[in-house]
Amino acid sequence: MAAAPEDLTVAEVRLTPVLVADPPLLNIQGVHQPYTPRLIIEVVTAGGATGLGETYGDTEYLGPARLLADALVGRRVTDLNGLPALADRVCGDSPDATDAGTVHAVATSGTVDAVATVDAAGLRGARTAGKLRRSVLSGFEVACLDAWGRATGLPVHALLGGRVRDRVEYSAYLFYRWAAHPGDRGEPDDWGAALDPAGIVAQARRFADRHGFTSFKLKGGVFPPDREIAAIRALAAAFPGQPLRLDPNGAWTVETSLRVADELRDVLEYLEDPASGTDRMARVAARAPVPLATNMCVTAFEEIPEAFARGAVQVVLSDHHYWGGLRSTRELAALCRTFGVGLSMHSNTHLGISLAAMTQVAATVPNLDFACDTHYPWQTEDVLTERLTFRDGHLDVGDAPGLGVTLDRDRLAALHRRWLADDGTHRSRDDAAAMRRADPGWTAPAVPRW
Numbered sequence: 001m002a003a004a005p006e007d008l009t010v011a012e013v014r015l016t017p018v019l020v021a022d023p024p025l026l027n028i029q030g031v032h033q034p035y036t037p038r039l040i041i042e043v044v045t046a047g048g049a050t051g052l053g054e055t056y057g058d059t060e061y062l063g064p065a066r067l068l069a070d071a072l073v074g075r076r077v078t079d080l081n082g083l084p085a086l087a088d089r090v091c092g093d094s095p096d097a098t099d100a101g102t103v104h105a106v107a108t109s110g111t112v113d114a115v116a117t118v119d120a121a122g123l124r125g126a127r128t129a130g131k132l133r134r135s136v137l138s139g140f141e142v143a144c145l146d147a148w149g150r151a152t153g154l155p156v157h158a159l160l161g162g163r164v165r166d167r168v169e170y171s172a173y174l175f176y177r178w179a180a181h182p183g184d185r186g187e188p189d190d191w192g193a194a195l196d197p198a199g200i201v202a203q204a205r206r207f208a209d210r211h212g213f214t215s216f217k218l219k220g221g222v223f224p225p226d227r228e229i230a231a232i233r234a235l236a237a238a239f240p241g242q243p244l245r246l247d248p249n250g251a252w253t254v255e256t257s258l259r260v261a262d263e264l265r266d267v268l269e270y271l272e273d274p275a276s277g278t279d280r281m282a283r284v285a286a287r288a289p290v291p292l293a294t295n296m297c298v299t300a301f302e303e304i305p306e307a308f309a310r311g312a313v314q315v316v317l318s319d320h321h322y323w324g325g326l327r328s329t330r331e332l333a334a335l336c337r338t339f340g341v342g343l344s345m346h347s348n349t350h351l352g353i354s355l356a357a358m359t360q361v362a363a364t365v366p367n368l369d370f371a372c373d374t375h376y377p378w379q380t381e382d383v384l385t386e387r388l389t390f391r392d393g394h395l396d397v398g399d400a401p402g403l404g405v406t407l408d409r410d411r412l413a414a415l416h417r418r419w420l421a422d423d424g425t426h427r428s429r430d431d432a433a434a435m436r437r438a439d440p441g442w443t444a445p446a447v448p449r450w
């Protein structure tokens with residue numbers, strides 16, 4: 001007998017790693033690879049609903065994802081409170097991930113640079129087995145919520161308690177970049193190079209004209225601080241009064257951070273991760289005239305107590321891929337609210353499934369005080385039938401069931417074929433290795449760099 005449509009038991013989980021085109025965007029580690037890995041998760045219920053999730057697709061995530069996929073079969077998509085314990089039980093500690101206790105000590109000592117233990121490409125501070133597991137878990141939680149919503153006709157935001165806003169604001173994510181990847185590899189685009197203040201302003205104008213963004217974040221840590229100060233000054237002149245952010249991913253010393261903060265005090269909405277580690281951030285925060293934000297020294301619940309007690313950060317960038325899903329993002333929001341810390345949202349290279357998930361959770365969080373980051377405009381490829389469209393820098397929060405997006409199987413298959421054909425070069429993101437194609441002697445610089 002066929003299962004009833006309301007049967008929410010997981011009958012099948014499909015995992016599809018893909019490689020997605022990524023432009024030559026520069027950061028402290030190096031440059032983005034021409035293709036970046038993502039993992040697409042489909043959770044199929046016995047009743048016939050299919051939910052979509054997306055997370056990191058680097059090789060180290062695939063093993064734990066397979067274990068969790070197998071363990072999910074037979075459980076109900078509504079059983080979300082049991083998911084973290086299930087992931088803890090079945091995923092185990094990835095051999096690539098460092099022991100959580102050790103990393104915590106490194107990350108908070110402030111005197112030791114966590115060079116060997118940082119996530120090389122994700123720029124997310126100290127790495128631990130728990131963080132990797134929560135990133136895997138996040139994609140499954142989103143897929144379960146999407147399946148549950150599709151089966152019941154409810155949008156994901158309703159399953160999270162309902163939206164408190166009708167649209168979610170996003171910020172333009174500006175990058176220094178080359179016109180093309182070395183050797184003209186990858187997929188060409190028409191953005192051109194942006195390596196000086198004029199190039200960054202031109203890029204910002206294009207973001208504003210195309211998508212209506214009114215706040216701007218510059219990825220720094222690429223050039224010596226004075227060049228990046230000049231770029232922010234040029235943005236302030238071109239977009240007077242509009243919110244600006246600068247994020248060098250922990251590249252600077254405490255003294256340099258304080259100098260930059262002082263020089264840009266009148267134009268920065270916040271300064272993101274000027275220095276690495278909670279100790280340095282606390283020392284900067286104690287004297288900086290602008291708020292400090294992070295997606296590096298606070299990316300897990302266990303990192304909150306020390307950072308908040310020491311006043312190291314005034315804004316936490318949430319990211320459901322980091323924090324274990326949409327529901328734990330709301331728990332983070334509650335903690336930030338309790339301690340008077342602001343909340344923004346971080347983004348790594350991602351596709352439309354994750355953007356839809358980000359939008360659904362952002363719609364439900366009352367204290368999401370800042371425009372969210374997103375890489376999405378840089379991604380020309382997607383696995384959806386229809387791309388999500390920004391209007392006036394916002395995404396509307398619809399009432400379509402689940403995430404409100406539709407998988408395009410042909411596109412998914414094409415991007416998966418690219419993954420299958422890859423010789424391993426792009427299957428794990430490594431910005432330093434990508435940089436070595438242009439500069440064979442390159443190694444990711446030790447921090448603080450300046």
Ligand SMILES: O=C([O-])C(=O)C[C@H](O)[C@@H](O)C(=O)[O-]
Pocket residue numbers: 025026027121122123124219247249295346347348349
């Ligand atoms: O600090 C951040 O905002 C990020 O880590 C976001 C991205 O990873 C970004 O830096 C990148 O992709 O180069």
Ligand SMILES: [Mg+2]
Pocket residue numbers: 247249272273294295296
């Ligand atoms: Mg950041």
